[in-house]
Amino acid sequence: GAGVSQTPSNKVTEKGKYVELRCDPISGHTALYWYRQSLGQGPEFLIYFQGTGAADDSGLPNDRFFAVRPEGSVSTLKIQRTERGDSAVYLCASSLGFPGETQYFGPGTRLLVL
Amino acid sequence: SQQGEEDPQALSIQEGENATMNCSYKTSINNLQWYRQNSGRGLVHLILIRSNEREKHSGRLRVTLDTSKKSSSLLITASRAADTASYFCAPVITQGGSEKLVFGKGTKLTVNP
Numbered sequence: 629g630a631g632v633s634q635t636p637s638n639k640v641t642e643k644g645k646y647v648e649l650r651c652d653p654i655s656g657h658t659a660l661y662w663y664r665q666s667l668g669q670g671p672e673f674l675i676y677f678q679g680t681g682a683a684d685d686s687g688l689p690n691d692r693f694f695a696v697r698p699e700g701s702v703s704t705l706k707i708q709r710t711e712r713g714d715s716a717v718y719l720c721a722s723s724l725g726f727p728g729e730t731q732y733f734g735p736g737t738r739l740l741v742l
Numbered sequence: 743s744q745q746g747e748e749d750p751q752a753l754s755i756q757e758g759e760n761a762t763m764n765c766s767y768k769t770s771i772n773n774l775q776w777y778r779q780n781s782g783r784g785l786v787h788l789i790l791i792r793s794n795e796r797e798k799h800s801g802r803l804r805v806t807l808d809t810s811k812k813s814s815s816l817l818i819t820a821s822r823a824a825d826t827a828s829y830f831c832a833p834v835i836t837q838g839g840s841e842k843l844v845f846g847k848g849t850k851l852t853v854n855p
Contacts, residue, residue: 632784663845670830670845671785684840719784727841728772728834733785 630654632734634720640740641710649705649737653722660703661731662695663719671719676727677703710741747846748831754852761818763849765831766811772834772841774807776816779828779848788816788829821853 633652641647653660658679663671673687677697685695692710697703707714717738721731749764767774773792777785791798791807791814798805804817818825828850832843 668847670832670847671843673842673844676840676842684838684842686838686840687842717783721785727843730775730787730790731843732787733777735784 632720632722632732634718634734634737636737637735638738638740640742642742643710643712645710645741647707647710647739649707649718649739651703651705651720651722651734653701653703653720654732655701657722657724657732658700659723659725659727659729660697661721661723661727662703662705663721665717665719665736667716674705678726707739710739712741715739715741748829748849750849751847752850752852754854755821756854757821757823759821759853761821761825761851761853763816763829763831763851765814765816765833765846767814767831767833767844768812769833769835771809772836774805774814774834775832775843776803776805776814777830777832777845779830785830818851821851823853823855825851825853827851 635650660677662674665671675695676684680700692708695705717736719736721733723729723731747766775790776788779785802819807814828848830845830848832845
């Protein structure tokens with residue numbers, strides 16, 4: 629079946645603008661995760677959804693970052709008033725049930741803030 | 743804070759040789775996973791080893807886990823040029839009532855033809 633998909637693949641924006649990044653998980657996966665990966669680093673956890681609710685949002689760096697999953701499937705990561713330091717690859721993953729299980733990653737969205 | 747610390751940071755070998763990557767972590771884990779990443783994009787799950795397991799095999803991959811030393815290793819045997827990628831260990835920890843994967847910086851493996 630189809631894997632995790634993310635759109636757009638690349639996003640270039642200007643400092644101060646608002647961006648939305650979309651993730652479409654594997655059908656039937658109740659758990660969804662967002663990570664951020666900077667150059668030369670490993671993925672850094674941002675937020676985890678179980679169904680429609682955010683079970684753990686401890687990784688969101690500040691209140692400019694927000695994510696939703698209104699119907700328990702597609703998720704959107706929203707970044708307000710973008711800063712150059714937000715430039716990174718944003719990865720989405722999903723799993724059948726819980727974070728400790730195998731996570732299936734999407735190809736990521738490369739965000740560049742000018 | 744990052745939990746998994748891979749060693750070495752970079753490894754270059756010839757096709758056919760074995761590649762060993764090590765991982766150390768800091769706290770108790772539920773399980774530990776290894777992932778592979780090509781060209782800085784999506785990660786691919788390789789293997790999951792539970793905290794009560796010591797060794798696991800999958801094809802040319804062999805993973806060991808020593809919870810007393812808080813370390814794991816990934817061995818790729820008979821490497822191929824297509825194995826060139828970054829490899830990450832991800833200890834699964836419980837933090838704030840929720841499990842999470844905590845990735846290190848990875849080992850960049852280059853397999854020369």
